[in-house]
Amino acid sequence: MAALIPPGVICGNKVPTILFPEDTSEERLQVWTAIANSFAFDWMLRRVLTTTVNYFLLQSVPLPKLAKNGLPWMKLVSATRELQTLDKAGSTSATYERMAQLRGEIDTEVAVAYGLDLNDMELVLHDFPILDRGQIALPTESKSTITRDSVLAAMAKRTGIRSTEWQRRAVEARALGARAYVPSE
Known part of the structure; x- marks a missing residue:
């Protein structure tokens, strides 16, 4: 998990700190946080570490090449800013739903920036087996896949794939009370 840390907060070795002092707009921080x-x-x-992220391990993971002020960049900045606003708005169903939608869009933009397609994203999400473990499953299934289905629906939409299966599943799960991107703890 990455977060914007307010000025004056001390971070030790276990909290690598990324600064972009030349960017007074904070856009680089917002894009980095989204990624x-x-x-x-x-x-x-997860391919290069076990449980601890330090600065040197963090440096070994490539970032996608995004042009500042390009469309993906601006989408990430906009989504991150809206998430910051929603985080202070209070917990309502509408807030959680919009936050999940924004996070799905962020995941999609980042995946596309890395050159991933829908099949790649399915593989990535397969490696998160405890995702949604506290959420309501569809009636014929043993575990919830609300976040996975929401991300894949956003990815299909973004990449022009006409399949509506993931969107249908996500809508059905939301109707039962499941919420995407909500940790179980």
């Missing part, structure tokens, strides 16, 4: 919290980045990071 670092994506499933694609997390998946790659």
Whole structure:
């Protein structure tokens, strides 16, 4: 998990700190935070570490090449800013739903920036077996896949794939009360 840390907070060895002092707009921090919290980045990071992330391990994970002020960049900045606003808005169903939608869009933009397609994203998400363990499963299934289905629906939409299966599953799960991107703890 990556987060924007307020000024004056001390971070030790176990909390690698990334600064972009030349960017007073904080856009680079927002884009970096979006990338670092994506499933694609997390998946790659898990290939080089066990439980501890230090600065040197973090440096070994490549970042996608995004042009500042390009469309993917601006989408990530916009989504991250809206998430920051929603984080302070209070917990309502509508807030959680919008946050999940934004996180799905972020995951999709980052995956596309890394050059991943829908099949690649299915593989990435397969490596997160305890995802959604506290959420309600569809009636014929033993575990929830609300986050996976939401991400794949966003990815299909973004890449022009006409399949609606993941969207249908996500809508059905939400109707039962499942929420995407909600940790079990």
